[in-house]
Amino acid sequence: MATTRWLDEREMAAWTAFLEASHRVFRVVEQQLKEDAGLSHPQYEILVKLAAAGDAGLRMTELAESLITSKSGLTYQIGQLEKRGLVARGACPTDVRGVMATLTEEGTRKLREAAPGHVTCVRETLIDGLDRAQLAVLAEALGDISARLREKNA
Amino acid sequence: MATTRWLDEREMAAWTAFLEASHRVFRVVEQQLKEDAGLSHPQYEILVKLAAAGDAGLRMTELAESLITSKSGLTYQIGQLEKRGLVARGACPTDVRGVMATLTEEGTRKLREAAPGHVTCVRETLIDGLDRAQLAVLAEALGDISARLREKNA
DNA sequence: CCGCGTTTCTTCGAATTTGAACAACATGCC
DNA sequence: GGCATGTTGTTCAAATTCGAAGAAACGCGG
Numbered sequence: 001m002a003t004t005r006w007l008d009e010r011e012m013a014a015w016t017a018f019l020e021a022s023h024r025v026f027r028v029v030e031q032q033l034k035e036d037a038g039l040s041h042p043q044y045e046i047l048v049k050l051a052a053a054g055d056a057g058l059r060m061t062e063l064a065e066s067l068i069t070s071k072s073g074l075t076y077q078i079g080q081l082e083k084r085g086l087v088a089r090g091a092c093p094t095d096v097r098g099v100m101a102t103l104t105e106e107g108t109r110k111l112r113e114a115a116p117g118h119v120t121c122v123r124e125t126l127i128d129g130l131d132r133a134q135l136a137v138l139a140e141a142l143g144d145i146s147a148r149l150r151e152k153n154a
Numbered sequence: 155m156a157t158t159r160w161l162d163e164r165e166m167a168a169w170t171a172f173l174e175a176s177h178r179v180f181r182v183v184e185q186q187l188k189e190d191a192g193l194s195h196p197q198y199e200i201l202v203k204l205a206a207a208g209d210a211g212l213r214m215t216e217l218a219e220s221l222i223t224s225k226s227g228l229t230y231q232i233g234q235l236e237k238r239g240l241v242a243r244g245a246c247p248t249d250v251r252g253v254m255a256t257l258t259e260e261g262t263r264k265l266r267e268a269a270p271g272h273v274t275c276v277r278e279t280l281i282d283g284l285d286r287a288q289l290a291v292l293a294e295a296l297g298d299i300s301a302r303l304r305e306k307n308a
Numbered sequence: 309c310c311g312c313g314t315t316t317c318t319t320c321g322a323a324t325t326t327g328a329a330c331a332a333c334a335t336g337c338c
Numbered sequence: 339g340g341c342a343t344g345t346t347g348t349t350c351a352a353a354t355t356c357g358a359a360g361a362a363a364c365g366c367g368g
Contacts, residue, residue: 004270017296023222024303068177116158142171149178
């Protein structure tokens with residue numbers, strides 16, 4: 001293998017900033033959700049995705065991919081949310097093996113209850129600390145990175 | 155509480171991009187390290203921090219804060235790395251309670267062995283997908299965010 | 309020099325995550 | 339139709355994470 005192209009100062013700064021910001025932001029968000037709504041961030045994200053999916057809900061595999069988590073991990077979390085009555089499992093119309101996860105009434109209520117605090121936290125932690133230009137670059141740059149990885153592992 | 159300031163399209167795009175990119179990048183990096191070096195990303199980061207700290211090593215608490223992880227979590231990981239001979243625990247000269255974690259010879263070797271693959275992965279996954287300007291903005295914006303959170307939770 | 313509030317690290321139990329193995333089913337191709 | 343191959347969701351064991359609780363030691367104010 002050719003000699004490694006190490007990161008120069010600029011690149012290293014970007015990587016470590018990305019690393020640290022991710023860790024810190026997620027930690028804060030996790031904390032806020034747990035305290036104010038009794039939800040973990042993964043659980044909150046499940047509710048959001050299901051809410052966006054409407055009454056039909058989403059198949060387990062779709063949901064897992066969309067959340068960038070393992071299928072077994074999702075099975076576990078859906079189980080937890082189902083126990084709490086926030087999510088329901090249903091049959092898939094087009095595939096007997098399929099499982100449709102849907103938001104219950106109470107799940108919808110829970111999400112509505114949790115959303116304001118979460119959004120405020122995201123604002124305070126990340127969004128409001130950036131100006132318009134930074135926000136735009138962040139969205140585009142990281143959006144591209146995401147899209148690339150999404151396709152690569154498709 | 156006042157009405158929630160929801161995220162507009164631009165802000166939402168930035169947040170979701172940040173979310174997705176973080177998840178995906180970390181997943182890829184984790185995978186690469188595990189396969190090529192038998193290390194988890196947290197473990198690799200420990201080795202890096204200890205290497206940077208030199209022969210004196212670092213105290214557990216310092217290391218934990220620097221890694222943005224819990225003290226108990228660090229105790230566990232240091233235990234794992236110690237078992238494998240990559241890290242050693244030593245007494246702290248200025249505080250009997252203190253524990254200094256240091257890199258062993260073999261830990262240094264392991265890090266040198268793992269670094270090229272890791273850096274290449276970081277490049278392919280994130281750095282090389284960004285241009286100079288994006289890199290600069292990312293470093294500055296996320297650096298500021300990190301610094302703010304670092305002080306807030308000091 | 310002593311006591312009391314802090315700090316340091318570890319231990320413990322509970323919750324979560326992952327990949328591998330599995331059983332049931334779908335799909336394409338002959 | 340019938341088979342080979344790929345998917346789907348779950349279960350399982352193992353690894354990891356966290357916070358609370360605890361034992362020991364620090365250090366400051368009296």
